Amino acid sequence: MEQLTSNQEESALMGREKDDEPPSSQLQLIPTLVKSCPPRHVSSPVFKKPRQVNKEALQRTRAFRKHFYPDVTDQDWNSWHWQVRNRICSPVQLERFLNLSLEEQNAFNTLDTKIPLGITPYYMSLLSKDNPEQPLRRTVVPSMHEFFKMPGEENDPLGEEGHSPVHGLVHRYPDRVLLLLNDFCAAFCRYCTRSRMIGSGNIHAGGSRLEKAIEYIRNTPEIRDVLLSGGDPLTLSDKKLDWILARLRAIPHVEIIRIGSKVPAVLPQRVTPQLVRILKKYHPLWMSLHFTHPDECTPEAYKACKLLADGGIPLGSQTVLLKGINDNVDTMKTLMQQLMKMRVKPYYLYQCDPVTGTGHFRTSVDKGLEIIRGLRGHTSGYAVPNYVIDAPGGGGKIPLMPDYVLGRSKDEVLLCNYEDKIYTYPLASEAATICGTGGV
Numbered sequence: 001m002e003q004l005t006s007n008q009e010e011s012a013l014m015g016r017e018k019d020d021e022p023p024s025s026q027l028q029l030i031p032t033l034v035k036s037c038p039p040r041h042v043s044s045p046v047f048k049k050p051r052q053v054n055k056e057a058l059q060r061t062r063a064f065r066k067h068f069y070p071d072v073t074d075q076d077w078n079s080w081h082w083q084v085r086n087r088i089c090s091p092v093q094l095e096r097f098l099n100l101s102l103e104e105q106n107a108f109n110t111l112d113t114k115i116p117l118g119i120t121p122y123y124m125s126l127l128s129k130d131n132p133e134q135p136l137r138r139t140v141v142p143s144m145h146e147f148f149k150m151p152g153e154e155n156d157p158l159g160e161e162g163h164s165p166v167h168g169l170v171h172r173y174p175d176r177v178l179l180l181l182n183d184f185c186a187a188f189c190r191y192c193t194r195s196r197m198i199g200s201g202n203i204h205a206g207g208s209r210l211e212k213a214i215e216y217i218r219n220t221p222e223i224r225d226v227l228l229s230g231g232d233p234l235t236l237s238d239k240k241l242d243w244i245l246a247r248l249r250a251i252p253h254v255e256i257i258r259i260g261s262k263v264p265a266v267l268p269q270r271v272t273p274q275l276v277r278i279l280k281k282y283h284p285l286w287m288s289l290h291f292t293h294p295d296e297c298t299p300e301a302y303k304a305c306k307l308l309a310d311g312g313i314p315l316g317s318q319t320v321l322l323k324g325i326n327d328n329v330d331t332m333k334t335l336m337q338q339l340m341k342m343r344v345k346p347y348y349l350y351q352c353d354p355v356t357g358t359g360h361f362r363t364s365v366d367k368g369l370e371i372i373r374g375l376r377g378h379t380s381g382y383a384v385p386n387y388v389i390d391a392p393g394g395g396g397k398i399p400l401m402p403d404y405v406l407g408r409s410k411d412e413v414l415l416c417n418y419e420d421k422i423y424t425y426p427l428a429s430e431a432a433t434i435c436g437t438g439g440v
């Protein structure tokens with residue numbers, strides 16, 4: 001296991017408002033540029049200098065270690081096996097680190113939580129001891145709200161079980177499959193779409209189930225893209241991952257392999273040079289990383305992403321829009337810009353799935369659109385993710401975009417830009433006029 005010395009750690013731093021009369025084909029198009037758009041519900045974006053990769057997190061983790069793990073060596077702390085072995089998995093353990101609020105205590109006193117408790121010591125070092133509303137703390141510490149089921153919520157809102165020809169394999173789109181390798185995660189997110197199964201021990205990376213899944217993929221030539229998820233695939237051993245990837249890569253029609261993981265955010269120690277050496281044998285291999293908040297963009301996470309990116313692995317991010325955690329333009333912009341610095345392309349912003357017990361995390365769709373509007377044009381285009389709803393019942397991802405088209409006629413389209421200024425774009429016409437001098 002490569003050691004992360006203090007010096008190396010340091011060196012790693014571096015709606016639209018509805019018009020009274022909606023636009024129509026009768027609309028008088030504005031012939032020239034620039035008139036203000038109608039006022040919007042959105043607040044003006046706040047321009048702030050992006051934060052540097054979170055130096056405070058480094059200091060916070062050091063202070064945390066000194067206080068709670070004074071005798072743990074750097075070698076142990078930076079070993080992913082040590083981090084997994086020492087996860088915080090019970091209320092008694094949790095109380096050692098956090099002053100629990102009444103709502104948090106009641107979550108343990110009332111019933112067994114559906115989602116297990118699991119937090120790595122590293123991730124625990126990023127949590128606030130006293131503030132139960134701190135964004136990262138809310139994502140991993142249970143609360144009473146998990147026990148309430150709101151209208152429309154389901155245990156399996158995406159209908160994955162109904163599209164599962166083999167246990168743990170979801171075939172919803174024609175040319176790609178989702179293969180769940182395990183149901184174990186380094187840290188369990190309280191809003192998990194697969195809360196019905198994570199930590200249950202029903203999905204494991206045993207040979208016979210995986211053999212059947214791989215057999216299905218081998219016998220289905222339309223499948224050109226395999227997404228490995230779970231649980232978290234990167235919590236498997238190097239040897240097991242190597243075995244699975246080799247079997248998939250041996251199938252001629254599998255063009256790309258993707259891995260979904262939250263490991264760089266919650267267990268960055270797992271990303272070792274040895275792991276990257278294994279992964280890069282199986283290119284083209286892509287990764288979708290799950291980041292939720294800028295506070296996860298620590299020097300450790302930065303180093304993990306650098307190792308993966310240096311291994312030639314294209315990195316994208318998946319972020320779930322969560323109430324009180326990342327549901328404002330400023331936080332989301334900071335997160336997306338931090339990800340870009342970590343060489344991770346913001347890929348999806350998900351409307352939180354209506355999973356049973358997640359009502360306290362879900363925001364309105366208007367909030368998501370407001371955030372996209374606050375990003376588009378106000379930061380690099382690469383930093384703007386696709387905002388999607390994964391349609392309940394298995395309808396797949398449906399993109400949502402703020403409405404930038406105000407109207408159209410047969411000659412022009414009326415558009416509104418990121419500054420709420422109005423522009424027209426001339427459409428191609430069949431009636432052409434001669435331009436130029438007509439020859440020498």
Ligand code: SF4
Pocket residue numbers: 184185187188189191192193194198230231232261262290
């Ligand atoms: S890491 Fe992914 S699979 Fe695991 S609990 Fe979080 S959202 Fe669910």
